[in-house]
Every structure is written in C-alpha cells, then in structure tokens.
Amino acid sequence: MLPGARPDVGPPPRFWAAEPRLGFGAWAVGGAGWGRGRGRGPHDESDRIATVARAAERGVSFFDTAPTYGDGASESLLGRALRPHRARVTIATKVGPHADPRASLEASLRRLQTDYVDLVQLHETADGWERQLEQLDALRQAGKARAVGLCNATHLQLARANELVPLAAYQGPYNLFDRDAEQRALPLCREREVAFLAYRPLAAGLLTGKYATPPVFSADDHRRGIYWFKGREFGRRRAALDRLEPLARHLGMSLGALALAWALARPGVAVVLAGARSAAQVDQNLAATERALTPDAVARVDAVVREAFPPPRASERARALAAAWGERERHIVERLDGGTSYEAIAASWTDRGQQPMIAAQVKVFCDQLTEQGLVISDAE
Numbered sequence: 001m002l003p004g005a006r007p008d009v010g011p012p013p014r015f016w017a018a019e020p021r022l023g024f025g026a027w028a029v030g031g032a033g034w035g036r037g038r039g040r041g042p043h044d045e046s047d048r049i050a051t052v053a054r055a056a057e058r059g060v061s062f063f064d065t066a067p068t069y070g071d072g073a074s075e076s077l078l079g080r081a082l083r084p085h086r087a088r089v090t091i092a093t094k095v096g097p098h099a100d101p102r103a104s105l106e107a108s109l110r111r112l113q114t115d116y117v118d119l120v121q122l123h124e125t126a127d128g129w130e131r132q133l134e135q136l137d138a139l140r141q142a143g144k145a146r147a148v149g150l151c152n153a154t155h156l157q158l159a160r161a162n163e164l165v166p167l168a169a170y171q172g173p174y175n176l177f178d179r180d181a182e183q184r185a186l187p188l189c190r191e192r193e194v195a196f197l198a199y200r201p202l203a204a205g206l207l208t209g210k211y212a213t214p215p216v217f218s219a220d221d222h223r224r225g226i227y228w229f230k231g232r233e234f235g236r237r238r239a240a241l242d243r244l245e246p247l248a249r250h251l252g253m254s255l256g257a258l259a260l261a262w263a264l265a266r267p268g269v270a271v272v273l274a275g276a277r278s279a280a281q282v283d284q285n286l287a288a289t290e291r292a293l294t295p296d297a298v299a300r301v302d303a304v305v306r307e308a309f310p311p312p313r314a315s316e317r318a319r320a321l322a323a324a325w326g327e328r329e330r331h332i333v334e335r336l337d338g339g340t341s342y343e344a345i346a347a348s349w350t351d352r353g354q355q356p357m358i359a360a361q362v363k364v365f366c367d368q369l370t371e372q373g374l375v376i377s378d379a380e
C-alpha cells in the first residue's frame with residue numbers, strides 16, 4: 001500500500017462476477033455534442049437530474065461518465081443526482097489520454113462530490129498509455145479509485161494492460177450491429193476475467209428504430225458524423241430493423257429493449273451502458289431487464305443481422321488493381337471472399353500490432369468498391 005493510502009475502501013469490486021446488468025451512460029444527459037434534447041433546452045437542469053435520479057431510484061447501480069462529457073458537466077450532474085444513493089451505486093469515470101492522471105481524477109472527485117470512484121478508466125491509448133495506466137493503479141492504491149479499467153484499446157493493448165495492472169474492466173463499443181469486440185476483446189475479457197462494459201448499445205439511438213430515414217442532426221450534434229446514420233450503412237441497418245420489429249413485437253418489447261436485452265445476453269458482457277436523456281427513456285430501457293432473451297431469440301436476432309451484412313466478394317479486377325494499392329487496402333481486398341466477415345477482416349489486420357482497423361472501415365471501403373463495381377455482393 002502506498003504511503004497515505006486509505007485503508008478503508010474495501011477490496012476491489014469484482015465487476016466480472018456479478019450478473020450482467022444495465023448501467024447508465026451519462027454522456028448525452030450531462031454532456032455536450034448531442035444537440036438539443038427532444039423538445040427541451042440544452043440547459044434544462046431539473047430534467048437532467050430527474051433522469052439520473054430515475055435510474056438510481058429504479059435500481060440502476062452502475063453509472064459511467066468522463067471529465068470530457070460536457071467539460072465536467074456530466075460528472076457534476078452525477079455528483080448532484082447521486083448524492084443520496086452514493087453508498088450503493090458504482091461510479092465509473094475516465095482519465096483522458098493526455099491528462100495528468102492525478103490532477104484529472106482529483107478534479108473528477110470534486111465534481112462527483114465523492115472521495116473515491118469505484119472505477120477509473122483510461123479513456124484511450126495514446127503514446128505512453130502504459131505509464132498512465134500504472135499511474136491510475138497508484139491512485140487506486142491510494143484509495144482514490146477502487147478499481148482500474150481501460151477503454152478503446154486493441155486486444156493486444158488489452159492483454160498488455162492486464163499484465164501491467166490488476167485490470168478490472170474493459171469498455172468498448174458493442175451492439176448487435178457493431179460487433180468488433182466479439183473477435184478478440186470479448187473472448188480475452190472472459191479468459192482473463194476482466195469485466196466487459198458495452199458502450200453505445202443502442203448505436204446512439206438508431207437501435208430504438210425511431211429513424212425511418214437518415215436523420216439530420218444539428219451542427220452541435222456529433223452524431224452528424226457517425227457513418228451508420230447515412231448512406232448504404234443506414235439502409236442496411238434500417239432493413240435489418242424492419243425485420244427485427246416483428247420479433248420485438250412477438251416478444252412484447254420495444255426494438256430498443258430488444259437491442260439491450262440482446263447485449264445483456266451475450267456471454268462475457270458485465271454491464272450494458274445505455275445512455276438516456278429523459279426519465280421516460282430510462283423506463284423504456286429498463287424493460288430490457290424484465291425478461292432475459294432465450295437462446296432462440298438471440299439466435300433469431302443474430303440471423304437477421306448476419307443476413308443484413310453479407311460479406312462481399314472482390315472481383316478479379318479489384319484483385320488486380322489492389323496490387324498497386326496500399327497495404328491496408330490490399331489486406332482487405334485479399335480477404336473479400338464472400339465468407340469472411342467485416343469484423344474478422346479488421347481483426348486480422350489489427351493482429352499485426354500496427355494502426356488498428358475496425359469493421360466500419362472495412363464496410364466504408366467496400367461501399368466505395370461497390371460504387372466502382374469492384375465487388376460482388378449477394379445483397380445487391
């Protein structure tokens with residue numbers, strides 16, 4: 001134990017051992033970059049507090065935030081709204097890749113009105129991330145955090161992190177459309193008993209099915225730049241949602257609840273971090289916890305998703321042209337055999353330990369190839 005460390009915070013929480021649970025993501029409700037809430041002003045503080053309080057009152061016990069969400073506003077909101085619930089809720093925050101870990105966490109603690117967080121996570125892995133993670137672990141030993149986690153890393157970094165510090169949790173994007181984690185991160189988390197925290201489980205709202213056509217977000221909404229809200233990817237996802245709708249109806253759930261229940265049913269997922277901007281959304285999302293999906297229902301969802309994203313095949317011309325393209329492009333084209341998934345292609349590149357690749361990049365590239373008539377897709 002470090003000199004001055006608090007001896008009274010108890011053992012590190014075992015996020016892994018718990019039943020999968022629905023957590024609360026406090027980016028949209030407390031932060032910036034999400035445009036104006038529906039019919040509400042961006043500064044409607046009482047609504048925001050009521051949203052977080054609603055989650056806590058209904059038994060949600062895991063709250064995720066970051067100092068970058070609204071430049072501290074999300075943490076301040078949690079500090080106010082969770083005060084009466086502090087003893088029984090888990091608060092997870094983050095430290096940015098270029099921040100001084102101690103200064104950042106201490107500022108977070110002040111905003112959160114608490115003298116420790118349950119989990120402090122390194123938000124991203126930039127140069128020197130190993131040292132930062134070790135500094136977070138020193139803060140854990142000093143009693144300022146009960147456990148250390150990592151976000152947005154490659155599986156190679158995740159494995160390394162687990163050797164460097166007692167890593168309690170890993171947070172990555174995961175929903176029924178965005179499934180890179182299944183290739184390497186989720187199996188690794190299961191093997192090493194690191195809790196997997198699934199973020200963006202509603203694909204930033206798309207999975208609720210509320211967008212019949214590509215939405216137009218305001219200039220201050222980061223969703224403007226998300227590729228699945230536009231173009232061919234929106235079309236593929238919308239077509240899949242149209243097929244999932246009857247299944248959700250049959251199960252007596254909303255599409256959003258089906259998406260969250262699906263994530264809760266995936267092996268290795270410890271916490272599903274759903275964002276919500278109103279108490280009504282909190283209630284709708286909690287419907288996902290009322291009944292676990294059966295393996296049959298999970299398989300039906302998976303079949304719809306698989307059919308919506310058939311991996312394309314590269315034409316002979318694409319293969320010939322690729323000989324003169326960059327290494328990443330060649331890597332993709334060589335694997336476009338009509339059977340290898342976008343996620344598997346991306347993961348096999350990331351295995352090399354260079355700049356990582358995700359399925360979204362493979363899809364966007366394949367869409368460009370499609371426009372040039374260079375791939376053959378069963379979906380066309």
Ligand SMILES: NC(=O)c1ccc[n+]([C@@H]2O[C@H](COP(=O)([O-])OP(=O)(O)OC[C@H]3O[C@@H](n4cnc5c(N)ncnc54)[C@H](OP(=O)(O)O)[C@@H]3O)[C@@H](O)[C@H]2O)c1
Nearest residue numbers: 025026027028064199200201202203204205274275281284
């Ligand atoms: N570590 C990281 O780098 C990272 C990155 C992203 C997220 N996260 C964490 O993960 C959490 C969740 O991700 P997210 O908030 O980005 O995305 P999400 O949970 O997939 O989507 C949340 C958004 O969907 C809409 N929504 C939620 N429930 C709804 C309902 N019942 N009906 C209709 N719309 C609904 C709301 O936005 P509208 O009402 O505006 O549509 C809400 O803000 C974040 O809050 C954050 O804690 C972490």
